Amino acid sequence: MDNQQQTGGKIKVGFKQGMAMLFPYAKSRLIEQVKSVALIIIYLIFFQTMVLGIAVAQAAMIAAGLALVIGGLAFFMEGLMLGLMPLGEVIGLKLPQKSKLPVILGFSFILGMGATFAEPAISVLKAAGSSVRPWDAPLLFLLLNKFSGYLVMSVGVGVGIAVVFGMIRFMYNISLKPFIYILLSFLLLFTLWSFFNANMRNVTGLAWDCGAVTTGPVTVPLVLALGIGICRVVGAAGSGSSGFGVVTLASLFPIISVLLLGASLSGTVPQPMSEAAFFSAANRDKAQALFTSREEMIGFAFQNAKRESQLALFDGSSEKMIAYLESLKSSEKERAAVFGPKRDALEKWAATKGTRTQAMAVFPSAEAAREAAQKYAAMLEDPVQPADLILRNTKAAAQAIIPLSIFFLLVLTLILRERLPRADEVFLGLGFAVFGMMLFSIGIEIGLSKLGNQVGGKVPSSFKAIELPEQRSTINKFDPDIVKTAITADGETQTFFYVREKTGYRQLPYHEDQYSPETSQYNYTPTRGPLFGAEGGLTGILVVLVFAFILGYGATLAEPALNALGLTVEELTVGAFKKSLLMQAVALGVGVGIAVGVAKIIWNIPLLWLMGPPYILLLIITKISTEEFVNIGWDSAGVTTGPITVPLVLAMGLGIGGQVGVVEGFGILSMASVCPILSVLCVGLMVTRKRKAALQEASETAEPKEVAA
């Protein structure tokens, strides 16, 4: 062979040559991500414009956001492959060889805790619980707000314990099945018990979703790689294609820890009650215990409660309330305590949500109030500030990746005293991961999530009439005298008026509360739907369920953690279990799960009814499945709910929940966790049966020859 090549040393590559190498590399990575997100993006746009017939608002910004998502995912995935996963694997390889069990378990616990703090899913859960009212679900409200720190802590402890048990499993080669049986039976019983406790019933949804959400796109690959590394050096003689299972435990333990936290706090909170009772003087102390301060409670009441409830806080005296509002104008500190740190929060609230008298207390004149009302009506959302957006997401990305990486590097150099192989590649990978995560977080925020919100909010229009607030318009100098009355066949009367538009005349319904006599303005919010069938009809709801299915399916295919899991499975089975097969199975499962979750919200089905049967079925299927597929199937459940799926699903869940008026949007994510386990295990059963059949065919049809003496 030709060996005259230069040996040792580096080959110098010119700029042009370098670019010629970089270009196809970058192109292939980008195309991969375009393929993974194409379905969900095209589908969302198609559904909004074609099915719902509403133009995409802020299209340019959304397009830019989607481009960022694609670029970001490309960088992030490459970062996972070059940096995070090799780092996890090298620790996994060295740890069992060089340290004792207590060190390994201590490391595992810190890793689990650290991963939770690094990728706080609490913001996701807060979003899911944003419409929770303290009088409806006091304990849930307490956990999501005042005690959200405890909530994160308990999830962290849960994940920590999970990683510890995961490592013990690897070290002693214990099957995952008994863990599943014990944990799941306990969880189901606990959930059943919670079902009969008014406060705990609302917390179960949160607890199950905590389990689904905790395992993020950084934790999963890191823990997987760690497990694979460990399994290469410990365990039985088998070629050791395991390394899975930690994600499963990290999904189950936090449910227990959150339920335990809820149970331990449930004695200290009042029972669910009516809004009026909640704000009554008799319950004041108990109610206020749900908030950090009196100011926070007042602020919450101003933002979310009825006028009578607000007055109740001021002993029923309107004067006291007005005086309080006026005092807020001058005291910045107190204003921040009530309305939050944003400087214009008080004005915005007064202009958009406050009553007429409240607005007059905040603004110097009626004229100022009208101007403010117009100003804030025009911007329903806060404008995007690029600097803030980049800074915030860079911080979050750095927080998710850098501390854990430093922890790993310290363990490697200080405790294991090993050199990091291919250090330059790993550091480049970590940089890619941070940069990619920042890009795709920004992209999700300004692109995907916006698009999801638009579609999600409008989807209920297929089965009921919904308002379109972004098409709201104001008629200045409105004259109530032009309002006409119409009558239905049943004799019910409705009011309406005509407006002159460019092309003709149009009737609009008249709602008295939209008219402001001081400013003589009439605010008109157009409505839309039901597009399919009658109000609340089954056809429309079916459309929503199909939408939910495809949304879940498409979003899952784009999920980075699942891609990493799929690649790992393919790598470990040397291509015998293809990534695409796993992803399809998981995506189908998630689609079904999300459709079921949406059905839960529309018909307000108790979570227990939905979680019980599938999990009991799962116990049976788990029993008859092979260890390999039990590990992969249960792990894929944990990775399905990531940065792409969650915002889209939540947007839709909350959109629908808001339109049909349910307490909270929890439960969809946990449904999206249980169904993929079922689908992957079913695929597993099929594949195993086929393989067994092939082997059996070999042993049964051939006549066994006498080989042995």
Added chain:
Amino acid sequence: MNGKQVSRVIAAVARGAADPVLKSLREAGISTGHLAAGRSVALEDKKGFLGLGERSVIVEDPIEIFSFLVSPELEDTALDIIIRTGRLDILGRGSVHSETVHLIKSHALCAENSGAAAPDKELPLLTELMGICCIVQRGQGDAVARMALDTGTCVPAITFGTGTGVRDKLGLLRITIPADKEVISLAASVHDADAVMDLMIDAGKLDEPGKGFIYQYPLKQGIVNTKISRGMPKHAASIEQIISTIDQIKGNTQWRSRSGMASTNGGARRKYLTNLIDLTLICNEGRADDLVKSAMAAGAAGATISILKHVRPQDSGAAKVSPARESCNMIVGEQQIPAILAELDKVGAFDDKTHGLLYGKPAPKACTYLGK
């Protein structure tokens, strides 16, 4: 080539089927070896949409590949245990074969297994076999492997590897070149090997730049898995069973050698490399990168690194060897070996941290892109 002549026994069975075989081997004193994960491919007839158009698609199964170095007198014993415990006499259960390799140098804990041989037994083994090994870019494996199926040669085994070579001299720009490889190994009759190799070269375009490398190496004896398709036979025995049985009666596959099966595409004009050595270095995990670098400094052109697991009894001295191992395959000229060995020795390839094991076997014919 200097070094001790030993036998290397290598078998591929369905995943999960290796454990009992390894246990029996251990009981017979053949206890240290290596295990790798791989996949096997087979053809399955699939009906097209609405039952229209039938085509055969490739289906993949996970397999385990284990290999042991044994002293020549122990070779038959090892083969016998593997065939008996793994039921490899039944077509479709897997394959096993042995080859003669030169153990150039090894750490004491990794030397060949030796011991008392069991009494001679009649084994249903084929001879006149030639191994073909082909290294291609990840993702291209099935296309090349399909040739082995389509020609009815045997069920190939595919493993994953990572290529090193020029790539590692590029600094960080190396990440732009995919290093992931697939390694396809199969056993053909010596009479067909050239034709099969040519067809594989055509299928993988292996004589074009950057496509891959293919070489032959002699096998001594073995059982070839010729169950190339899946599905129930329509007759009392499948045609594959009949072929396999005649193979065993004849002791070789010359009776079905097909001279007409030749490359359609310039096989005659093709230039081959001849008389090379397939040099394998097995070491503890994490050491392969450095060792290959040293070997390359001593003249090797590059290596394919793959992951192995060390098989040993937990209570023996061999448990000091890292369970996670790496194997580096290099194709070199015979005259380069002393220099490579000296260099590897210098960087501690055979010390207690690395537990190295270096052996070579002849690769009489090879092909890759040779420049214009």
